[in-house]
Amino acid sequence: MSALSNIRFLLQHAIRVELRNRHGIAGLLVFAVAAVYTCYQATGTHAEQESWNALAWVVLLFAGFNAVSKPWADDDEGVRAFLVHTVRPQDWLIARTLYYMLLLGTVSTVTFAAFLLFLGMDHLSGWTAVHYYTGVLLTSTALASLLAMIQALASRAGGGFSLIAVLGLPLIIPVILVSTRYGSDLMRGIAFGDTAHHLLFLATLSAGFSALGYILFPYLWRD
């Protein structure tokens, strides 16, 4: 099988496993919406610009971490022992990253929609909301490309959620710094063209994390 069809197969398999057991994804979405609703209870519909932005990114970040910390079906030792001999580790990492991109993209889209619904669109209107959403999607891409690797590492170490947080959160700080700055720029009415370099920076970080993962994952994977 070629690399491409391997990746497609692994991705399809992951999605199928996810959809077969819908409690997992439903749990994530309920977590995200409940978090947004808590923010709504605390601030009401007219949150200040800065707190709107801060709350949005904190909820997005933790919804993302929550999504990734779910045990991955293929991390079972038996499945891993089988996959080690059948697919290239890089293909497996790519499939894993793509899957996380889809998962985090879904979770952050729902979270963002809930945010707009509950906390109002006072600070975002028309194209600004679209630009903000682009930032949200690119942030979840960066999170996915980093956490795919970190999740594999943590599950190999047998550390669970706290280890993912300890290993992943410091590395995520640069991403969140860029995202929050981008969001607050948009909300303060700075033209998209003048703050778009933040998006480029997010894309660069994603590419960097992916490249590092691509080089290092085989060492993590083999016995």
Add this chain to the structure above:
Amino acid sequence: MIQRSWKIGGIALLAYVFWTTFTVPLGPGLLELRNLERAAVVDGLDRKVSAYELIGLGTHWSSRPDDLSVVLRKKENLTALPVVEVIDDTHAVIGLTLHDAVPSRSWDVLINHPVDGTLFLQNGLFLDGVSVDETATLPALALTEFPSDLPHHFPFQPRIFETIRNLMLHVPMWFTMFLLMGIAFVASIRQLSQTAGGSSLFDLRAEASVQVGMVFGVLGLLTGSLWARYTWGAWWVDDPQLNGALVTVLVYAGYLILRGSVEEERLKARLSAVYNLFAFVILMILLMVLPRFTESLHPGKGGNPGFNSYDLDSSLRAVFYPAVLGWMLLGTWMYRIRLQATHLNQKLHRLNDQ
């Protein structure tokens, strides 16, 4: 003998560094040119003839007060101001007499004195209530300029003042941390590149150097925070350089926690080597690459994170370079002791198991 000489050399360098860091005096500088106009009005003085108080730090004006001269400068325009009275070493009263129209409102203030040499206060004077005429000229200047006659001293920097000594403590911490994390990086590469069934010898090296590197990283954060409290007024500010430093230390803390959570020795060696390579690349990006693209309050940053040649004069260099070398030697020494301790611990465990 060679074994010992570099350790002795390191200690000697650090002794020299600590001695000079805290004993070399700070050079003189100008703090402020303060308007005394209100007092002058009470005395019935003309509005355009006002008095200013010149305040210095570490200056020596009361020795040879007659040779103190004060000059205003705006581009090519230079004009001398009369010194009314030298109060003490650091305070003097200056009279100001200007024509109705002046070429500019804001002026740089320069003073010259036989002991202090020429000192400079950028935009030290701002004139209110005068009309500006760019073509206006001022009387030409004729004065004798004295070179400075000071003992060996550290340069005066506005707002930084005595805290310039922190250069010898704070910056070498990060250089030493880079060196130790670099040792850990190389050890991790060698750990991963050895054939299957290899020992975890390199892994122990990486662990020891990260442990010692963390000590230097934390000391770097503490010395930086203390300095920031005095110069920026806050223990911590939101700045790219500071964020990068904090993230780096947190990432390496994650490395040590990861080591603690894996039991099996071979797996621990591999996983922590992978994470360490990740961490070092992130360190390079955050502390060496990113600060070049962002603006930062941190000295020497804002485009160029290397040390700025304008800020570092020969008196600082004479202490700074030995400081870097001395701290690096001390760090290497600490790393070797730590590594020996780890080896002995391992041996002890094996003996206990038997």
